[in-house]
Amino acid sequence: xxxxxxxxxxxxxxxxxxxxxxxxxxxxxxxxxxxxxxxxxxxxxxxxxxxxxxxxxxxxxxxxxxxxxxxxxxxxxxxxxxxxxxxxxxxxxxxxxxxxxxxxxxxxxxxxxxxxxxxxxxxxxxxxxxxxxxxxxxxxxxxxxxxxxxxxxxxxxxxxxxxxxxxxxxxxxxxxxxxxxxxxxxxxxxxxxxxxxxxxxxxxxxxxxxxxxxxxxxxxxxxxxxxxxxxxxxxxxxxxxxxxxxxxxxxxxxxxxxxxxxxxxxxxxxxxxxxxxxxxxxxxxxxxxxxxxxxxxxxxxxxxxxxxxxxxxxxxxxxxxxxxxxxxxxxxxxxxxxxxxxxxxxxxxxxxxxxxxxxxxxxxxxxxxxxxxxxxxxxxxxxxxxxxxx
Numbered sequence: 156x157x158x159x160x161x162x163x164x165x166x167x168x169x170x171x172x173x174x175x176x177x178x179x180x181x182x183x184x185x186x187x188x189x190x191x192x193x194x195x196x197x198x199x200x201x202x203x204x205x206x207x208x209x210x211x212x213x214x215x216x217x218x219x220x221x222x223x224x225x226x227x228x229x230x231x232x233x234x235x236x237x238x239x240x241x242x243x244x245x246x247x248x249x250x251x252x253x254x255x256x257x258x259x260x261x262x263x264x265x266x267x268x269x270x271x272x273x274x275x276x277x278x279x280x281x282x283x284x285x286x287x288x289x290x291x292x293x294x295x296x297x298x299x300x301x302x303x304x305x306x307x308x309x310x311x312x313x314x315x316x317x318x319x320x321x322x323x324x325x326x327x328x329x330x331x332x333x334x335x336x337x338x339x340x341x342x343x344x345x346x347x348x349x350x351x352x353x354x355x356x357x358x359x360x361x362x363x364x365x366x367x368x369x370x371x372x373x374x375x376x377x378x379x380x381x382x383x384x385x386x387x388x389x390x391x392x393x394x395x396x397x398x399x400x401x402x403x404x405x406x407x408x409x410x411x412x413x414x415x416x417x418x419x420x421x422x423x424x425x426x427x428x429x430x431x432x433x434x435x436x437x438x439x440x441x442x443x444x445x446x447x448x449x450x451x452x453x454x455x456x457x458x459x460x461x462x463x464x465x466x467x468x469x470x471x472x473x474x475x476x477x478x479x480x481x482x483x484x485x486x487x488x489x490x491x492x493x494x495x496x497x498x499x500x501x502x503x504x505x506x507x508x509x510x511x512x513x514x515x516x517x518x519x520x521x522x523x524x525x526x527x528x529x530x531x532x533x534x535x536x537x538x539x540x541x542x543x544x545x
Contacts, residue, residue, distance in 0.1 A: 162282055163191045163208065167201040167216040167228065168244065180271045190278075198223025198231070205235045213281060214241040218252050226252060229259045238292075240285045242277055244269065250349060250383045257380025258398070264383075276319070287314040291368070315375055317345050320509075321353055325418030328353065329509040330536040333480075333517060333529070340367035340409070341478050341532035342375055346382050351418060354382045357430065357476045357536050358411040361452075370407045374399065374453075378413065388413045388426035389461035392453060396428070396461075399454035408454040412476060421468045421540055426461045428453045431479055434494075436512075438471030440503040444494065445474075468540040473506035477516065480533035484520045492523050509537040 166177055174194045184190045193208065195201040197220040205211055214232060218225040229241055243256040243264045253264050262281050265274050313334070320328040330343045340360025348354050356378050360371045377398050381391040391413055399409070412433065414425030425445065429452035436442040450461040468474070477497070484492040500519045506512050516535045 161189050162212045163193065163210055164213045164215055164278070165193050165195060165201060165204055165208075165211045167195045167198065167214065167220070167225065169196045169217065169220045181275075184275075197221050198225065198228035201228055202231055202235055205232065205239075209236060211236065212239055212285060213278065214239060215278070216241060216243055218243060218245045218249065218256065226255055226259065229256055229261050233260065238289065240281050242281055254380050254384030257376060257383070260376075261380075262376070263379075284314040288372075315344075315372060316342060320345055321347075323418070325421070325540055326353060326416065327509045327539045328355070328537065329513045330534075331513055331517065332532060332534040335480065335529045335531050335533070340371040341480065341534040342371050343476075343534055343536050344375055344379060345536075346379055348383065348415065353416045353418070354413065355416065355476065355536060355538065356382070356411060356413045357478065357534060358409050359430065359478045359480075359532070359534075360409045361407050362405075366405060366407070370405075370409070374409050374411070378411070382413070382415075386415070387463060388415055388424055389448075389450075389463045392426050392428045392450065392461040393459065396453040396459050397457060400457050403454050406455075408452040410452045414474075414476075416538060418540070422465055423468060423474065423538075424463060424465045426450060426463050428461060431477060431482060433477070434475040434498065434501075435466065435468070436473040436475060436501045436506050437469065438505050440501055440505060442475075442498045442501055470540060471505060471507075472540050473501070473509070473512055474538040475501075475512070475516065476536040476538075478532060478534040480529075480531035481516060481520055481535065483531065484524050484533070485527050485530070486523055487525050487527050492520055496523065506539060509539045512539070513537045 177192060181190060193204055195204050199222045216225040216228055225243055232241055240262045243253060243261045244267060245253050245264065246267050256264065263277050265277050316332060320330065328345055332341055343357045346354035358374060360367045360374065377395045381394040385391050392411060410430040411428040412430040414423055416423045427448045428450045432444040432447055434442045435445055445466060446464050448462045448464045482493055482497060500515050513535050517533060520533060
């Protein structure tokens with residue numbers, strides 16, 4: 156029974172100085188009773204710790220270790236303790252192994268040399284998701300009404316969404332999601348890639364409630380794992396589709412738009428799996444949909460190819476990614492919001508603030524719908540290449 160700490164974290168690394176450094180840099184959280192740390196020097200020792208201490212919540216593991224490496228450990232953890240999360244630590248350029256770890260079930264990763272601010276944020280986000288996941292599993296067995304299930308699904312959705320976004324010269328991003336009363340499975344992710352590139356994913360899972368939320372979590376992990384191992388967006392969608400359809404007895408599917416933005420070249424390279432085509436809004440307020448690339452929703456059938464396209468952003472260009480909760484919102488007369496009304500949101504207005512642009516979409520949809528209940532999640536991601544280089 157826990158009496159002196161909230162979460163227990165197992166750190167697995169063969170570097171002798173890491174234990175001292177971890178305890179020193181995390182001392183405030185330890186003194187506050189938030190974390191307790193235990194240590195192992197390889198995967199074999201880690202599995203022993205997990206067997207001895209079933210109250211471990213999170214495994215933070217290096218990849219390269221003697222006796223048993225981190226990739227093998229990630230595979231073995233669910234056999235010992237299925238209800239915990241793992242975060243992998245690896246060298247910055249070791250994207251192949253990081254991708255393998257994500258595909259084997261790691262929830263997230265941090266790179267060496269360790270940035271402890273980033274590590275604390277990653278730990279906090281992972282544990283938040285773990286709490287919501289445990290509550291979901293507990294609540295699923297006790298559900299007596301559909302509304303309870305939808306509330307659980309909403310918590311799972313919110314727990315995996317990024318809350319910090321790039322804001323630097325040439326690349327400003329903001330994203331938000333407003334879940335519906337009848338929760339679907341919208342999600343978005345912003346993925347930091349090598350060479351300063353940014354991966355952006357927006358997706359909408361079929362079905363509703365807890366099944367959709369759990370499927371969404373799997374999709375998010377697979378997309379991130381594929382994204383850090385492949386530079387081609389079409390190949391990312393191909394790999395995620397292959398993995399989703401292999402074990403999909405519920406016949407669920409997900410529409411996904413995934414793009415990679417390079418602030419240096421201003422090139423936005425993207426592929427689309429059955430999702431709404433984003434808008435590109437120019438500095439004069441005119442806009443157009445990005446050219447389609449074809450491709451159907453992921454999870455339905457194997458061996459699907461996804462084509463790519465590339466656009467180069469001009470200074471002041473804004474890309475608006477959204478789900479069908481925006482364009483298929485209804486007013487009291489049964490009219491749909493539609494793409495034209497979305498374009499009117501930006502007509503004649505120079506986009507200079509990604510957060511304001513994002514907010515304007517939600518406000519326009521809300522005003523249009525009036526008192527009509529929201530029937531689907533509304534999600535919007537905005538990416539701006541600033542006219543001043545910001």
